[in-house]
Amino acid sequence: MPDSLLIIPRWVVPVEPEGAVLEHTAVAVRDGRIQAVLPTAQAATRYPGYREIHLAQHALIPGLINAHTHAAMSLMRGLADDMPLMRWLQEHIWPAEVKHVSPQFVKDGTLLACAEMLRGGTTCFNDMYFFPEAALEAALEAGMRAALGAIVIEFPSAYAADPDDYLRKGLALRDQFGDHGLLSFCIAPHAPYTVSDESFRKVSRLAAELDVPVHLHVHETEDEVTRSIAEHGVRPLERLRRLGLLGPGLIAVHAVHVLPDEIAMLGGHGCSVVHCPSSNLKLASGFAPVAALLAAGVNVALGTDGAASNNRLDMFQEMRQAALLAKAVARDAAAVPAHAALRAATLGGAVALGLDSKIGSITAGKLADLVAVRLDGPELAPCYDPISHLVYVAGREHVSHVWIAGQAQVVDGILKSPSWSSLDSRVEVWQNTLSLQVVEH
């Protein structure tokens, strides 16, 4: 059990209420939870014996939630860049996956992703990939919170033979680990163009039965929409609506090519959208209408997507990108202000995952997933508004401390778990293996 702590930062940015910045405020942590957010002057008296952590130049924020990634793809970071989507997938990513993806690949790749995400202030990630049991193992070794997707796709892989096999394997994991404090589960049908109506119907039924979110890529590219019209007579979101998938449990990733009535439909059904701005730019998918989605009441979260199409698992980058890009897309410099981007990266992710009663803000009673960000030095001075600085100025390199359920995972920028010692050499082996394929190709 971790220590009881009194964290005393320069600023507490609790995210709820949105835009709040608290000074002279301490956060008491006990048994992995936030026990109180209270005036520093009263803290030591009310919580004697708690270990005090003074962070005089820091903002304390809720842990960042990466609401869409394929963590294991970190091993393919920069394997193939600057090429059209289908060539990238068909000539590089898919062949590499067919040849190399195994439980060990997923374990090592996810561990690498966890190391990167933890050092960058991400405390929770929503994963979609083959062999989720290996990602689960990595997350637990790293001490990270994870939502694991029971992936569903029509194509066989080294992991599973058919949609039923995928579902069975993914959900068995949930049966086994459903009670683990760091874990939650989604059903993750890959995308409208890789999943049949029959499979979607099963997903819809099971998600309702088990009360788990449904995590899928949707309306990412124009081509996806065109193909859906050709094959199903309707655009993907309308197809999903008919199949019963629209609702508060839907985590719609990307939502780049959405029309005004589709935006209204997502809002009306209480869906969440995971905006992945770097990935949408890098693959030339387009510009998601984030300001319009927010205005329609859609819960917006942020994700990095996999490292092969980003090439960083860096939620600070996605916050900045989301806030900047939305302004030019909406032609309004006031669109998606800094606090809205921070909310999307924290509470927005928690709502999407159905975890907002547990994480996403610095609120007494929630789990102590906390991140300290150091806001001094020539890159960050002067500081008129810490929330503006968190989004527009700070980078992941300014993260000094990370706690997950009250357990320190990063202290002064250093990863604490012993799991990391042999990671470098294992990643090097994978790099050599995958490089060989690049040469062969």
Add this chain to the structure above:
Amino acid sequence: MPDSLLIIPRWVVPVEPEGAVLEHTAVAVRDGRIQAVLPTAQAATRYPGYREIHLAQHALIPGLINAHTHAAMSLMRGLADDMPLMRWLQEHIWPAEVKHVSPQFVKDGTLLACAEMLRGGTTCFNDMYFFPEAALEAALEAGMRAALGAIVIEFPSAYAADPDDYLRKGLALRDQFGDHGLLSFCIAPHAPYTVSDESFRKVSRLAAELDVPVHLHVHETEDEVTRSIAEHGVRPLERLRRLGLLGPGLIAVHAVHVLPDEIAMLGGHGCSVVHCPSSNLKLASGFAPVAALLAAGVNVALGTDGAASNNRLDMFQEMRQAALLAKAVARDAAAVPAHAALRAATLGGAVALGLDSKIGSITAGKLADLVAVRLDGPELAPCYDPISHLVYVAGREHVSHVWIAGQAQVVDGILKSPSWSSLDSRVEVWQNTLSLQVVEH
């Protein structure tokens, strides 16, 4: 005089030829210049007595060139965000400038900017601001290369009374410091909407006489174009063409709202465009057509703009942003590949400033403005392609060493000059002064 050095990195990325990555290669530096780029195996024999610097995990790149900034505005970093351009300017930035801008403000603000830029691998900046003599002083104290703009604007300021006064003061600086090895000069008429035809004619004549570039904002917003048509009957670039300003000496900053024939005109006249992607997004100015500009033969450089509209002076961020954004704008994932973004941030800036015979690439005979970037750790592993990693993965925090004319200014991430000791406290004084105004407002 600095040491004679043999820098032996893991990779040399010389930028010329574009896309080249040299392994087992050393760079010999003597008397502030790059003496040779040669196989490591021969280096110690050919250059005995040179101090060897081994950088086993690093890429060595040319110093980054920030081709458009208002360095002193670093003191207004985040002073006012998330608001429309004219409200931002009229209610916040301009009142702050009228009240506070002085030689001391510019000196301290530019020093702060230099500290930030140096640590981030920027070795040269092209500045446009009031009191350029104070910016000059700061650059020399910081040991940075700078191009200083003789600013021209119709409005009086604490610095100068009228356009002739601005020109006289700015050019006197050039007369006095024209021979300094770290300095060069531009004439910097602010923008088409703040400079008269008469002043532009003087600028054009003087620029030709003195053979200096002309540095100005142009086609930044739709409103600028609309106003020009109303006031001058033509769009700004056509007006500049008629006034004789289009040519290889023109540094056209922003060029967001440019039509195909204007792109062709910029290319045909050999102009440079400075793309400032973060600023264009933050102020909701729009999306510059960078791939089309490059295709038309326009020399493209990158700039951060001032810290008040970015809010970072971070050329790594601008490289990444330029490469990512261009893809979605051009609807082509192959647009502005990593090596093109790196070229824009180095040689592109050198060409714009007329300094490409001296800086911008790692070429024997050029000045030794060099930056080492460390490409290991969980954020950067694996590394299949160092140029991709420099643009899509690395951040300014991975810069370990910076040399300017062979002089080490950053070693292991630490600023070496003694100028930095009292900077923090001076910035704090300015922050308190400017904060008062925010409250009063």
